[in-house]
Amino acid sequence: MTELDDAAAARERWVRSPRGPLALVNAQRVDQPQVVWPVPGQWAPATGGLTVTAGAEDGVVVDGVPVDGTVLVAGDDAVVASVVAFPDGRAGTVAATGGGHTLRVWDPAADAITRFARIDRFPASDGFVTTGRFVPVSDHAAPGHVLDAAGEPLVVAGTVTTSIGGQTAELVAVRSAPYRGTQRLQLIVQDGTSALPESDPGSAYSMGRFLFLDDPGVAAEVELDWNRLVLPPCAFSYQYACPIPPPSNRMSAPIAAGERHPLDIDGAVFH
Structure with a gap:
């Protein structure tokens, strides 16, 4: 296998991965309090990222800590960005975009991953x-x-x-x-x-x-x-x-x- 073959195989592993492009099911800019499909919680803009308001029953976990109330989710423009875990294996990250922030929702079981061949x-x-x-x-x-x-x-x-x-x-x-x-x-x-x-x-x-x-x-x-x-x-x-x-x-x-x-x-x- 040549080095180009290795690079090609690595690319296909990446696009199928839990943070690869096929896994991105929603990228929603949050500029006012709102819900974001397909995940629980109420999301709102905040300095340094977004806040999420959720109850313990929603199963939202921010940086390893279950949420029961309102928590800051740091964006990728912070010193340390937050990682959010949702039920059913989905995950969330917050990207700085255009002076605000966007919640990106990743689903390792996304339909696109199932449909992708090569x-x-x-x-x-x-x-x-x-x-x-x-x-x-x-x-x-x-x-x-x-x-x-x-x-x-x-x-x-x-x-x-x-x-x-x-x-x-x-x-x-x-x-x-x-x-x-x-x-x-x-x-x-x-x-x-x-x-x-x-x-x-x-x-x-x-x-x-x-x-x-x-x-x-x-x-x-x-x-x-x-x-x-x-x-x-x-x-x-x-x-x-x-x-x-x-x-x-x-x-x-x-x-x-x-x-x-x-x-x-x-x-x-x-x-």
Whole structure:
């Protein structure tokens, strides 16, 4: 098994996992006291996260302590984020979004996990490994940002210039979360394969895909292995907002590499 095979297997384990995208059954912004489907409790906005009001009979547990009254659930912008457990194995986390907070509900027995079969991929090819030049944002210029579909800013780290399919592109790179202790860059791209599967059987996910690179931290040559293009979480669940590729990252050249679509047990594309 190659290293790419290992990475592909790890991706499929992740999408099926209890915190993978298939398990996200609701992502509800809480900006006033309200209930949140499909979990118990009354939820309300609070400084640092949300509060939940529940009785002992509701079976809500926050950070290992059963709730009987009103408790703060710290968001992921706190020093230590809270984890919520609900009956039937569901769990909750609180995400900071747009100046407020969203309750995310995860269900390890979600229907989507049962329906999911595999991630369809293009065959790997050395022809889709290119080199590029990373140039960081100038220390004297504002870094700027790219907005995702929910309006959340993604901080621009710099640009990567590369040639692929006879096209030269200067791609905007945003900062990504570290991976195994290594700082990373993220390219959010569309290409000539980005189309609805009904209109093009050789397509990849229409909203675009992600390519992650190690961040050299300075201007440097980088390798772009397009076989490592991956689907965004929104390809698996409508509960996610898809980051929108910047105009410069929308390429006409087809990149027939990497992940294409998630497929269900009948061989159909999820959505």
